[in-house]
Amino acid sequence: MHRQIVDFALARRECLSRVRTGRTSLASVCDADTYLVRAAKFHGKQTDEVCPICRKEQVTLVSWIFGEHLGRMHGSARSVAEIQELDATAREFTVHVVEVCRTCRWNYLVQSYVAGLPGGVARRRRRVAE
Numbered sequence: 001m002h003r004q005i006v007d008f009a010l011a012r013r014e015c016l017s018r019v020r021t022g023r024t025s026l027a028s029v030c031d032a033d034t035y036l037v038r039a040a041k042f043h044g045k046q047t048d049e050v051c052p053i054c055r056k057e058q059v060t061l062v063s064w065i066f067g068e069h070l071g072r073m074h075g076s077a078r079s080v081a082e083i084q085e086l087d088a089t090a091r092e093f094t095v096h097v098v099e100v101c102r103t104c105r106w107n108y109l110v111q112s113y114v115a116g117l118p119g120g121v122a123r124r125r126r127r128v129a130e
């Protein structure tokens with residue numbers, strides 16, 4: 001169950017408009033490091049959307065998972081299938097979906113959501129207060 005979905009489409013559009021008008025440099029948005037580019041290659045989900053910067057390839061979506069109960073998987077990139085499995089078996093965790101172009105290294109956080117089995121009420125309350 002995906003919940004608390006936050007979509008960053010608007011912020012992404014604003015970022016791209018800043019790049020087009022030169023207020024944001026290409027170097028600052030096309031800065032995916034080797035680790036992220038590799039994650040895109042091995043765990044990424046190919047999309048139909050052409051890279052908004054170089055238009056040379058379709059962007060890949062990479063999902064990073066974060067959660068105090070994930071152990072060594074905390075902070076790692078995971079495939080859609082792996083996340084589906086964790087969603088049904090693991091305690092609550094957060095997913096950050098990053099759009100990556102492997103050609104020009106454009107990358108942007110496009111969505112975040114919470115998945116996995118809901119924790120106890122106390123934990124949920126604490127999260128709300130954060």
Ligand SMILES: [Zn+2]
Binds near residue numbers: 051052102
């Ligand atoms: Zn590109």
